[in-house]
Amino acid sequence: MERSLTQLGNLIYDQINNQEFPWIHMQSRSTDNIVYDANIRQYVLGPRMIRRHSRNIRHIRPFTQLIWTAWFAKELVTQRKTSTLRETYYSARGQRDIEYSDQTESDNIITDLEVALNRAREEFNIFPAERSSIFGDLTIEYTVPGYEGRRTNLTDHPDGVMIGPAITSSEFLETTADKVLVIEKGAMFNRLVEERAHEKFNALLIQTAGQSPRSTRAIINRLHEDYDLPVYIFTDADPWGLHIAMVIISGSANAAHLRGLATPDAKWIGVLGSDIVNYKLPTEPLTEYDHKRLHELKADPRYDDPFWQEELDILLEIEQKAELEAFSRYGLTYIVDEYLPAKLQQ
Amino acid sequence: MERSLTQLGNLIYDQINNQEFPWIHMQSRSTDNIVYDANIRQYVLGPRMIRRHSRNIRHIRPFTQLIWTAWFAKELVTQRKTSTLRETYYSARGQRDIEYSDQTESDNIITDLEVALNRAREEFNIFPAERSSIFGDLTIEYTVPGYEGRRTNLTDHPDGVMIGPAITSSEFLETTADKVLVIEKGAMFNRLVEERAHEKFNALLIQTAGQSPRSTRAIINRLHEDYDLPVYIFTDADPWGLHIAMVIISGSANAAHLRGLATPDAKWIGVLGSDIVNYKLPTEPLTEYDHKRLHELKADPRYDDPFWQEELDILLEIEQKAELEAFSRYGLTYIVDEYLPAKLQQ
Numbered sequence: 001m002e003r004s005l006t007q008l009g010n011l012i013y014d015q016i017n018n019q020e021f022p023w024i025h026m027q028s029r030s031t032d033n034i035v036y037d038a039n040i041r042q043y044v045l046g047p048r049m050i051r052r053h054s055r056n057i058r059h060i061r062p063f064t065q066l067i068w069t070a071w072f073a074k075e076l077v078t079q080r081k082t083s084t085l086r087e088t089y090y091s092a093r094g095q096r097d098i099e100y101s102d103q104t105e106s107d108n109i110i111t112d113l114e115v116a117l118n119r120a121r122e123e124f125n126i127f128p129a130e131r132s133s134i135f136g137d138l139t140i141e142y143t144v145p146g147y148e149g150r151r152t153n154l155t156d157h158p159d160g161v162m163i164g165p166a167i168t169s170s171e172f173l174e175t176t177a178d179k180v181l182v183i184e185k186g187a188m189f190n191r192l193v194e195e196r197a198h199e200k201f202n203a204l205l206i207q208t209a210g211q212s213p214r215s216t217r218a219i220i221n222r223l224h225e226d227y228d229l230p231v232y233i234f235t236d237a238d239p240w241g242l243h244i245a246m247v248i249i250s251g252s253a254n255a256a257h258l259r260g261l262a263t264p265d266a267k268w269i270g271v272l273g274s275d276i277v278n279y280k281l282p283t284e285p286l287t288e289y290d291h292k293r294l295h296e297l298k299a300d301p302r303y304d305d306p307f308w309q310e311e312l313d314i315l316l317e318i319e320q321k322a323e324l325e326a327f328s329r330y331g332l333t334y335i336v337d338e339y340l341p342a343k344l345q346q
Numbered sequence: 347m348e349r350s351l352t353q354l355g356n357l358i359y360d361q362i363n364n365q366e367f368p369w370i371h372m373q374s375r376s377t378d379n380i381v382y383d384a385n386i387r388q389y390v391l392g393p394r395m396i397r398r399h400s401r402n403i404r405h406i407r408p409f410t411q412l413i414w415t416a417w418f419a420k421e422l423v424t425q426r427k428t429s430t431l432r433e434t435y436y437s438a439r440g441q442r443d444i445e446y447s448d449q450t451e452s453d454n455i456i457t458d459l460e461v462a463l464n465r466a467r468e469e470f471n472i473f474p475a476e477r478s479s480i481f482g483d484l485t486i487e488y489t490v491p492g493y494e495g496r497r498t499n500l501t502d503h504p505d506g507v508m509i510g511p512a513i514t515s516s517e518f519l520e521t522t523a524d525k526v527l528v529i530e531k532g533a534m535f536n537r538l539v540e541e542r543a544h545e546k547f548n549a550l551l552i553q554t555a556g557q558s559p560r561s562t563r564a565i566i567n568r569l570h571e572d573y574d575l576p577v578y579i580f581t582d583a584d585p586w587g588l589h590i591a592m593v594i595i596s597g598s599a600n601a602a603h604l605r606g607l608a609t610p611d612a613k614w615i616g617v618l619g620s621d622i623v624n625y626k627l628p629t630e631p632l633t634e635y636d637h638k639r640l641h642e643l644k645a646d647p648r649y650d651d652p653f654w655q656e657e658l659d660i661l662l663e664i665e666q667k668a669e670l671e672a673f674s675r676y677g678l679t680y681i682v683d684e685y686l687p688a689k690l691q692q
Contacts, residue, residue: 081540084533087674093628094675131477131532131555133508146542147504157503158493158512162479164505164536186477187430190510194427196492209477282439328433329440 001124004117005074012067021055024066026116027257034256036301041249041264043256045115052112061099065109066116068098073113073124080145082125082165085110115257122215127165132216133186135160135193136177136204138223140170160193160207168215172226177204179344180223182266184208184235184244188324188335195336201344204229211244217261220248224263231266232344237276238286238321239293242268242311250302269343273314276322279339282329283320290321347470350463351420358413367401370412372462373603380602382647387595387610389602389648391461398458407445411455412462414444419459419470426491428471428511431456461603468561473511478562479532481506481539482523482550484569486516506539506553514561518572523550525690526569528612530554530581530590534670534681541682547690550575557590563607566594570609577612578690583622584632584667585639588614588657596648615689619660622668625685628675629666636667 008024015022026049027033033046054063072091076083083091089106092098100106114121121127138154144166151173154161161167181203183189189207192198198205204223208216223229233248235241251262276283286294297303298312315321327335354370361368372395373379379392400409418437422429429437435452438444446452460467467473484500490512497519500507507513527549529535535553538544544551550569554562569575579594581587597608622629632640643649644658661667673681 081678082536083674083678084536084671086533086669086671087537087678090628090669090671090674091678093672094677127536142504144504152503157498157507158488158490159508159510161503162505162508165540166504187432190428190430190473191433194511282436323432323436325430325432325436326439328429328436331440332427332429332433332437 001119002074002077004119005070005077005124008070008117009074021053023051023053023055024063024116025049025051026112029111029115029257034253042251042262043253045257062109062112065092065098065100065106066112068092068095069109069113073126076125082127084127088126111254120214120218120258120260122168122218125165127168127215128213132163132207132209132213133160133189134163134167134204134206134219135189136175136198138175138177138204139173140167141173142166143169143171154204155198158193160189160205163213163216163219168219172222175204175227177202178229179203180206180220180229180231182206182208182220182231182233182248183324184210184241185324188234191332192336195333197336197340200336201340208244212248214255214261217248217263220266221260221263224265231263233266233268234270234324235268236321236323237271237273237315239290239297239315241271243297246302270339271322271324271326273311273318276318276320279327281322281326283322283326286315286319286321291316347465348420348423350465351416351423351470354416354463355420367399369397369399369401370409370462371395371397372458375457375461375603380599388597388608389599391603408455408458411438411444411446412458414438414441415455415459419472422471428473430473434472457600464603466560466564466604466606468514468564471511473514473561474559478509478553478555478559479506479535480509480513480550480552480565481535482521482544484521484523484550485519486513487519488512489515489517500550501544504539506535506551509559509562509565514565518568521550521573523548524575525549526552526566526575526577528552528554528566528577528579528594529670530556530587531670534580537678538682541679543682543686546682547686554590558594560601560607563594563609566612567606567609570611577609579612579614580616580670581614582667582669583617583619583661585636585643585661587617589643592648616685617668617670617672619657619664622664622666625673627668627672629668629672632661632665632667637662
């Protein structure tokens with residue numbers, strides 16, 4: 001990582017030494033250059049490139065911001081520190097000549113740096129504040145300062161382990177699990193931990209705490225690629241739950257410039273619209289906002305597949321949605337004793 | 347805990363055996379019976395009692411709900427399982443004769459059961475889904491099934507440890523820390539962990555993830571009472587940050603029926619309104635909603651003290667607010683190297 005940043009710096013220095021106004025060449029992230037690639041089943045950036053040029057008065061601001069952010073990233077990496085998106089923004093505000101009107105502008109520049117370097121920001125130690133967690137038989141080795149070489153097994157702590165910078169940067173050494181079970185919510189994650197679902201299903205359990213942070217999607221991808229573990233996703237039966245699953249499977253337009261985040265082979269196993277009917281789950285009526293969102297998803301290229309179209313249609317038809325916790329009507333352990341075994345068998 | 351629930355059950359059985367319609371006597375939780383007790387510096391329930399009587403047609407619904415919830419709690423405790431508020435609600439929806447119009451009604455009945463038993467719901471294994479976390483030299487021993495007798499030190503995991511059912515129910519064995527530092531947000535918590543603030547300040551670090559869950563407030567209280575550790579709270583300089591501190595210090599009206607949650611000796615150390623000015627922090631203007639909230643707080647009895655009134659006035663005067671991360675303008679480590687040492691010295 002340090003090398004990529006040094007290269008970027010050298011490029012700028014060379015341009016200045018050659019008496020040029022420095023500039024950077026990078027892929028365009030504008031909406032018309034984000035295309036869905038059906039082959040690799042995720043959004044990617046198209047071929048269009050842009051040049052951000054310090055000779056152009058409209059470019060000076062984002063150009064300076066980008067260079068400052070690259071400097072800041074270099075500091076983080078060499079000092080082995082991490083920063084959140086928000087701290088990065090405030091750090092910039094301490095600089096006399098770097099201006100940002102709000103954090104969105106700063107977040108955007110960080111994404112530009114990802115594109116320019118072709119690396120995810122987690123690699124240059126900028127993390128979001130979100131927190132998801134993981135539990136199960138996976139032995140890891142930490143690489144963060146003060147913990148180098150220290151190993152832990154992710155069953156050691158019965159409330160599960162937060163996926164923060166330390167887990168994200170750790171090495172995965174060993175697992176006996178033969179699948180990954182991804183759950184949308186903390187409550188259901190705790191239920192599965194408590195019912196020892198990791199043993200019953202021989203699974204690593206990951207909870208995304210809503211829409212999964214990128215570092216969590218990267219971990220899911222790593223477990224699938226490196227250990228060949230099939231991934232099963234288990235969310236609410238509503239447009240938000242479906243989309244949590246879809247973003248794990250096919251990625252997001254925002255991250256079209258990155259690879260290693262989408263896991264196209266991951267399977268969404270429920271709660272299906274048909275489960276609502278078959279299991280007579282307690283439901284809530286769809287809100288107007290749910291309706292709107294379902295129609296948006298129907299038009300989204302990631303949902304082109306007949307399976308997804310049908311799932312969207314079922315929800316629109318029955319006009320109801322259901323949550324993971326709805327299975328509690330049959331007792332707290334029903335989901336582990338009956339529902340999940342049936343689903344995983346399919 | 348099991349005994350309290352059995353007693354409640356026996357009471358009902360005895361009444362039925364005596365050919366009475368069963369009833370329960372409990373403190374009233376209506377607003378006019380919640381009073382601020384300046385002596386113990388928290389909200390308490392007043393002397394008014396209510397009788398919930400199954401002979402009264404308007405009482406039958408909440409009475410049945412309460413008895414069902416007590417049964418459910420007994421199941422949880424004897425089977426050593428935990429449940430979230432939400433799962434409890436859905437479990438009730440599986441019963442033929444228990445009706446709830448929404449989760450709020452169920453949450454309310456759970457609070458009634460707390461009042462009837464004079465115990466916090468965490469003691470009968472009903473937890474919220476929120477998640478805060480803790481880090482520092484505290485050795486604990488788990489009591490949850492499968493982990494009995496297992497010990498861990500809360501520095502073992504460099505991302506910090508989530509405060510879930512396992513931590514909440516664990517025994518605290520040993521600590522070398524001489525203070526507790528409570529932080530409102532994950533980002534700043536990570537910063538402090540990364541800068542080894544737990545060693546520099548000899549502190550246990552707790553992040554509340556916004557308004558702190560009750561289990562976290564109970565842990566803060568336990569550390570203060572059992573280990574005599576002073577507690578320092580560090581939040582944003584805005585009405586929400588102030589109130590996060592205040593609820594840790596003086597409790598909430600919602601939990602007026604419980605003891606052991608408020609820590610009146612805890613000190614809010616910042617970000618003070620005066621810090622915004624003295625440290626020239628980057629700020630945001632107050633929104634209309636912030637204004638409204640500041641005026642509400644001014645009228646709140648917990649803010650009667652001149653110190654708090656002045657802090658509220660400063661924010662209203664400068665019309666600005668600032669976040670913890672704002673100190674990053676002086677570099678990522680400024681807060682640990684300069685600000686906190688100065689504050690803790692005072």
